[in-house]
Amino acid sequence: MNTITTDRTTLTFDDAGPDAGVPLLLVHGHPFDRSMWRPQLARFSARRRVIVPDLRGYGASPGAAPAWPALADDLIDLLDALRLPRAVVAGLSMGGQIALDLHARYPQRVAGLLLADTTAAGETPESRAARLAQAARLVDEGMDPYAVEMLYRMVSPAAPAAVAEHVLAMMRATDPRRAAAAQRARADRPDRTADLASIGVPTVVVVGRDDDLTPVAEAAVMAGRVPGADLIIVDGAAHLPNLENPAAFDAAVERLLERVGEP
Structure with missing residues (x-):
């Protein structure tokens, strides 16, 4: 485990592998941590070198997101501190939304994109209100009711028990006030749908076949708008295919790395 303090925040992260080629930056979703x-x-x-941070306010990283752009800015600060000019960026769910924000605002720092179980669309008035209500609920009730309610939407009911237990533990361990801050920030994120056509790096869109939070049809539309993007549907998985079917998910990552053309 590594910790780095920037002008904006402190991030805890894993940093492993040989420093050869473009590194892989893995961005977790809500309400998880880097252990996913x-x-x-x-x-x-x-x-290859793999960088896996806890986002601000999640896992062992302190603080709370003051606004949506801060989450991508933190990752750029991390790359700067590690003196890494570019990375292949893989993000899942909220992490995918952060990856899209990072590419839109810092395209020169992204060598390839993997967008897993995520959406480029912004919030509707109804979904924004629901996200803010969820944030208030987390503060009022803590993480446990939300975690229990969401577990078998995050993973398939057929997921291995060890996977379900890990996912539940991550959700329960998240600080509810910090998770609420991220949800409030997320409620105001911009719609990145129009940016998809301008993505010029190798891109792979991945989705669990049984994901009802970001369904296959939505992933297919997103992939269709990114020039040359691959769509990979992972069987036996809901919202967390990297844990539910890691072999198939890893094959999608391998495909992206092959397209990037780095060892």
């Missing part, structure tokens, strides 16, 4: 990427860290750090 354990299978991918173990696999891909065997031959």
Whole structure:
């Protein structure tokens, strides 16, 4: 585990693998932490550098997101501190939305994109209100009711028990006030749909076949708007295919890395 303090915040992160080629930056979703990427860290750090941060306010990273842009800015600060000019960026769910924001605002820092179980669309008035209501609920009730309610939407009911237990533990361990701050910030994120056509780096869109939070149809539309993007549907998975079916998810990452053309 590593910790770095920038002008804006302090981030805890894993940094493993040989410093060869473009590194892989893995961005977790809400309300999780960097441990959701354990299978991918173990696999891909065997031959390349893999950077896996806890986002601000999640896991061991302190603070709370003051506004949506801060989450991508934090990742750029991390790359700067590590003296990494570019990275292949893989984000899941909220992490995918952060990856899109990072590419839109810092395109020269992104060598490739993997967008997993996510959406480029902004919030509607109804979904924004629901996100703000969820933030208030987290503050009032804590994480446990939300975690129990969401578990079998995050993973399939057929997911291995160890996977479900890990996901539930991550959700329960998240600080509810910090998670609420991120949700309030997320409620105001911009719509990135129009930016998809201008993505000029290799891109792979991944979605669990049973994901009802960001369904296959929505992923297909997003992939269709990114020039040359691949769409990969992962069987036996809902919203967290990297944990539910890591072999298939890792094959999608391998495909992206092959397209980027780095060792």
